[in-house]
Amino acid sequence: MDRPFLDLEPCGPLRGSLRVPGDKSVTHRGLMLLALSEGEGRLLHPLKAGDTLSTARALQALGAEIAEEGPHFRVRGRGLRLREPEDVLDCGNAGTLMRLLLGLLAGQEGLFAVLTGDASLRRRPMGRVVEPLRQMGAEIDGREGGKRAPLAVRGGGLRGIAYTLPVPSAQVKSALLLAGLFAEGVTEVVEPIPTRDHTERLFRHFGLPLETEGPRIRTRRAEPFPAKDLTVPGDFSSAAFFLVAALVTPGSEVTVEGVGLNPTRTGLLEVLKAMGADLEWRVLEGEGGEPVGYVRARYGPLKGVQVDPALIPLMVDEVPILAAAAAWAEGETHIPNLAELRVKESDRVQAIAHNLRALGVAVEEGPDWLRIGGGGVRRGEVEPFHDHRIAMAFAVAGLPVGVRVWEPGWAEISYPGFFGDLRRLCGAS
Numbered sequence: 001m002d003r004p005f006l007d008l009e010p011c012g013p014l015r016g017s018l019r020v021p022g023d024k025s026v027t028h029r030g031l032m033l034l035a036l037s038e039g040e041g042r043l044l045h046p047l048k049a050g051d052t053l054s055t056a057r058a059l060q061a062l063g064a065e066i067a068e069e070g071p072h073f074r075v076r077g078r079g080l081r082l083r084e085p086e087d088v089l090d091c092g093n094a095g096t097l098m099r100l101l102l103g104l105l106a107g108q109e110g111l112f113a114v115l116t117g118d119a120s121l122r123r124r125p126m127g128r129v130v131e132p133l134r135q136m137g138a139e140i141d142g143r144e145g146g147k148r149a150p151l152a153v154r155g156g157g158l159r160g161i162a163y164t165l166p167v168p169s170a171q172v173k174s175a176l177l178l179a180g181l182f183a184e185g186v187t188e189v190v191e192p193i194p195t196r197d198h199t200e201r202l203f204r205h206f207g208l209p210l211e212t213e214g215p216r217i218r219t220r221r222a223e224p225f226p227a228k229d230l231t232v233p234g235d236f237s238s239a240a241f242f243l244v245a246a247l248v249t250p251g252s253e254v255t256v257e258g259v260g261l262n263p264t265r266t267g268l269l270e271v272l273k274a275m276g277a278d279l280e281w282r283v284l285e286g287e288g289g290e291p292v293g294y295v296r297a298r299y300g301p302l303k304g305v306q307v308d309p310a311l312i313p314l315m316v317d318e319v320p321i322l323a324a325a326a327a328w329a330e331g332e333t334h335i336p337n338l339a340e341l342r343v344k345e346s347d348r349v350q351a352i353a354h355n356l357r358a359l360g361v362a363v364e365e366g367p368d369w370l371r372i373g374g375g376g377v378r379r380g381e382v383e384p385f386h387d388h389r390i391a392m393a394f395a396v397a398g399l400p401v402g403v404r405v406w407e408p409g410w411a412e413i414s415y416p417g418f419f420g421d422l423r424r425l426c427g428a429s
């Protein structure tokens with residue numbers, strides 16, 4: 001069987017500036033909240049990629065009108081009441097969609113829906129949202145007693161609960177807050193370890209009930225609310241690939257503009273700084289309650305570090321690209337607290353170890369940690385394991401020496417123009 005691949009020749013210095021596509025987390029949430037609003041609103045500069053197009057399609061099947069308007073989306077919402085879908089809702093590869101939508105649908109009185117996804121998503125743990133939603137009164141069933149998709153939900157009859165997150169997960173937090181908009185009484189999520197707070201910021205943007213007190217986040221039943229335009233910042237997780245590409249390719253200087261700099265997302269900047277990276281960034285404005293600015297990265301020597309475990313939830317999707325930076329550093333890097341990476345689109349701990357070895361880098365893999373020997377990589381072939389972030393991270397790891405990327409199309413899950421942007425910054429056509 002012929003598998004597609006892309007050969008990237010050694011890249012010269014990367015120079016120039018770019019804007020990356022819209023934030024994936026904010027696009028999923030913006031579409032969902034606009035679908036629940038009354039009237040029409042625009043989502044400006046959203047991400048249009050595999051995952052978020054799955055969200056748009058699912059919401060259309062639930063009765064929201066979503067139209068493309070140039071680079072934007074125009075959404076006519078349903079005013080808190082979604083329509084029963086005629087068919088199974090396909091969440092594709094998107095964990096965020098499946099988990100958040102489950103919370104939302106659990107609140108829809110009498111509505112029946114079935115959620116499924118691709119082979120990767122059907123393997124991922126759903127008990128973490130199903131169990132607390134059941135505590136709220138939701139009727140949900142699924143494979144393995146509701147631990148895996150396909151999942152069936154019959155909405156309605158929810159009551160608020162107080163729930164402490166057993167794993168740091170913004171998806172679980174968000175699913176419960178969305179369900180809480182339809183529940184009797186107060187829904188309180190306690191988050192011992194902070195995770196990305198886009199849902200909270202968007203609840204405020206749309207005027208939905210929200211109170212926070214330290215680690216406690218509370219919501220309650222929503223009143224109908226009007227649609228409102230929302231501008232989506234550039235995705236920091238996408239920007240991270242170009243920042244590291246510049247840091248490891250001699251002579252490079254790259255500026256990413258218009259990128260979201262929410263502090264619950266930018267843990268990678270702190271780790272790269274500790275590695276000695278020549279990085280500067282500044283918040284210039286706010287859009288939809290999100291801080292937005294630029295980040296500039298210049299090539300320079302990096303040194304291996306011991307990563308602070310507390311930073312991992314603030315950079316959970318950036319560990320693959322951190323591993324690429326670590327491979328080019330002088331000395332060893334130890335990355336702890338990686339249990340959650342084993343249940344992403346792929347087992348990312350294993351995928352990182354495999355690809356580092358394929359590029360000649362010494363790596364030791366523990367149950368929830370990686371130890372990466374630095375010193376640079378040699379030319380090789382990298383395997384995405386059906387995972388967009390692994391494809392992009394290891395394309396960058398191999399870029400200074402040349403690399404073959406198998407199944408590069410996986411990048412389109414979160415960044416359709418990724419390889420084009422990479423070539424342009426390298427000065428290639």
Ligand SMILES: O=C(O)C1=C[C@@H](OP(=O)(O)O)[C@@H](O)[C@H](O)C1
Pocket residue numbers: 024025026096168169170171172174196316317340
């Ligand atoms: O809430 C979100 O938008 C996301 C939360 C994170 O997942 P977890 O909640 O499983 O950590 C992250 O990995 C994912 O890419 C997007």
Ligand SMILES: C=C(OP(=O)(O)O)C(=O)O
Pocket residue numbers: 051093094095096097317344345389414
């Ligand atoms: C983990 C990710 O996304 P999701 O959980 O939405 O599939 C990701 O984008 O890296």
